[in-house]
Amino acid sequence: MTRIHVHPGAAVAEWGPVTELCVALAASAAAAVYLLTARRLRRRGDTWPWARDAAFVLGCGAVTWATSARPPGGPFTGHMAQHLVVGMVVPLLLVLARPLTLVLRGLAPGKVRLGLLRAAHAGPVAVLLSPPVAALADIGALWLLYRTGLLAATHENRVLHVLTHTHVLVAGLIFTFSVCQLDPVRRRWSLTARGTAVLVVGAAHSVLAKGLHGAPPPGTAFATHDLRTGAQLMYYGGDLIEIALAVTLAVQWYGATGRAHARRSRHGRGADHAAVAATRSDG
C-alpha cells in the first residue's frame, strides 16, 4: 500500500455543507418528534421521565456536533473524538431514551403501529439484535476501518466517508440497543450473554487502540504524536463508555434482584428461582 501524504485538517472528515445540513435537519426532526410524543404521553397521564427526553436531545445534539465541529488537536485525534461521539456516546444516549417504547406508546393502534411492532419482532431483526451478531457488526467494522486501507480511502472519497460514519453510528446503535435491552424486542438475552458481549467488544476495542498507538492505519501517515494521542483517546474514551454500559446493566440487575427479594419476603422461602428468572427477563 502506498503512503498517501495527509494534510492536517484534510484527514478529518470533510463532510461538506450539504451533508452537515442534512444531518442537522434529521437530528432536529428526530428530537422534535421525540419531545412532542413524550409531551402527548405526559398529557394523557403516562409517566415518562424527563431524563429520557434530555438523553435523546443530547444525543441528537452530539451527532450534529460530530459532523460539523472541528475538534482540537491533530487530524487523527480529531477523527477519533468524532468516532467516539458517533460510535459510542450518541448510541448510548439514544438507547437510554427508549425511543421504540416511546413510539409504540405514542402511536394510536393501527396499521403503522402494527407494522412497527411486526418489524421489531421479525426474525431477521432478532438475529441482528442478538449480542453476538451486534458485537461482531460493531467491532468487525472498526477493525476493517483501521486495519485495512478503508480509512485512507474515506479521505479520498466523500461518499465512502459518509457511508463509513453512518455504519459506525448504526453499528454502535445496534450493539448498544442489544446490550442494554431497554426497548421491547422479541428475544430477551441473559445478563451473562450481554455482559460477555461488552467484555469481548471492550477487549477488542482496547487491543485495536493499543495497536494504533504502534502502527497507523494502512495508507495513512499521521504525525506520531497525533497518532498516539488519538490512540490513547480511543482507549480511555472506550473505558468510559464501557463503564456506562456496565452501570446500565448493573442497574437493571439491581432492580430485578430487589423485586425478587421483595417477592421472597412476601411469599416466604422458595423464591430463589424467581430471583434468577427475574434477572433473566427484566435484567
Add this chain to the structure above:
Amino acid sequence: MTSSPTGHGPRREHRKSLAAGLLIGMAVMAATDEIVFHQLLGWHHFYDRSTNSVGLLSDGLLHTAELLALVAGFFLSADLRRRGALVGAQRRAGFFLGLGLFQLFDGVVDHKVLRVHQIRYGVDVTPYDWAWNVSGLVLLIVGCALTVRAARRDGTRRPTA
C-alpha cells in the same frame, strides 16, 4: 430488610461479601496501576513494541474485565447492604486479597511472562520487579490473614452463603 425464616435477623452472606471485596480490590489495584504508573509517573509504556499479540489480547481482556469488576463489585456490595447481608470483615478481607492478587498477577504474568510492558524503562528493572511482587505478596498475605480472622470472628469456619 429480609429476615431469615429462623428469626435470627437477616442472613449474612459471607462468600458474596468476600467476592464483592475481591472484585473491588482487583479493580482498585488495576486503576492505581493505570493512574499512578501509566499517567502520573509515566514509567509504564502505553504500548510496548515487543509485546506479542497474545500479550496484547490478554491485556485488553484483563483491562476490560477490571472495569466490569469495579461496577459488579459495587452493585453486589450495595445489594448485600440493602438486605443487611453484608459482612464487613469479609468484604475487607476480599478487598486486600484482590489488591494482592492483581498486583502479583500483573507483576508475574503481565510484566514477566507475557511481557506486556515493564515497570520502568532505561533502568535495571530487577529491584523494581522485586519491590512490585513482594508488595503484592504482602497484600495477599494480609488478605489471607483477614479472611481467617473474619471467619473466626463469626465462629463459622465454613461460611454458609
